[in-house]
Amino acid sequence: MSTSPTLSAPTTLRHARILGLGGYRPERVVTNEEVLQFIDSSDEWIRQRSGIVTRRIAREDESVVDMAEAASLQALERAGLEPGQVDAILMATVTHPLQTPAAAPILADRLGIEDPAAMDLSAACAGYCYAISLANDMVRAGSADTVLVVGVEKLSDFTDKHDRGSAFIFGDGAGAAVVGVSDRPGIGPTVWGSLGERADAITQRESWTDLRPDMEAAGREAGIAWPAFVMQGQTVFRWAVFSMAPVALQAVEAAGITPSDLGAFVPHQANMRITDAMVKALELPAHVPVARDIAETGNTSAASIPLAMSRMLDEGEAQHGALALQIGFGAGLVYAAQVVEMP
């Protein structure tokens, strides 16, 4: 390529603000007396150290998605918007009980929001402010017009009723905010950070991998399976190839270039057959090298695209500074594609 094509990008920033807030508190009120059935303490001690008199606890069959749905509907109503106007969902939670799929796409389906960008965000009690910051940036830069931000936790699922240090603290609930375009700045710059060296200050007692040896063996005897990933191969194949090829092409078009401008195609390394079929469906020009790192690396989920691109650059298969079309897709089902200049 003699002249490198330029990628399209918005040149002006918009303002964003919170257009509506909503909340949901589970029905059941749990008093300090009830908490005290399991810990050796007193109502006075709890009130003195925490200020907590009661907390709300969700029903056993009530999920983070159920709570998020109620909060979201209220936030949307107060914002004067219909669910269909939302084009991205950020769900801050650490108690959705599946690592994948995320809760956000399930919430989208509940609310009847078709095909929004949807993801969960793990930043514990800072999660909502992290998500508001991202939503603000998304609306300001134009990658979304209306973002539904939800902070939701069902902490009761992960609370040890017998732990004197934490049993009385936690409750369940959901809060939601709709962030949209504004005529004035409504969300100030975020000051944020993290102190990883103090990661043990608030933590889950055991990690899944610590539990696995004992739980898997005990589970097998009890007929309970370890929560391993499973997938419907044919369904995923069909979606990945035939729905994702048009998405990849849209990303090329949105970047203001054509497929022949590409210096690499780096799809998520899901399965070589998916890559092959996708290349065919895309009718990619023959000169565009295609990432095939999966052959020696396997499917590494979110790691697969940067791994595959690094290999192409390291091995000289792709050129530094050239444009790459990358597309990720997976459980949710969720997807995202964009064209990037390779570093």
Place this chain on the structure above:
Amino acid sequence: MARSEQEILEGLAEIVNEETGLEAEEVQMDKSFTEDLDIDSLSMMTIVVNAEDKFGVRIPDDEVKNLTHVKDAVSYIANNQG
């Protein structure tokens, strides 16, 4: 205009040929996709999607497992074509 079963069979044979390289004549009504034609589940999905485009039908994922033989696919398409 509705296609005859013979026309559907011929169209399907072309799709199978394109996906697998198998001679179109091999694709006969009584053949099993997996046993006789050696078509795996992922190739089958590609064939299904191409058949949907060609014949204007919708073949849900759950239906695909019932289409074990060529004749099953031909009759499903014949009965559901747009």
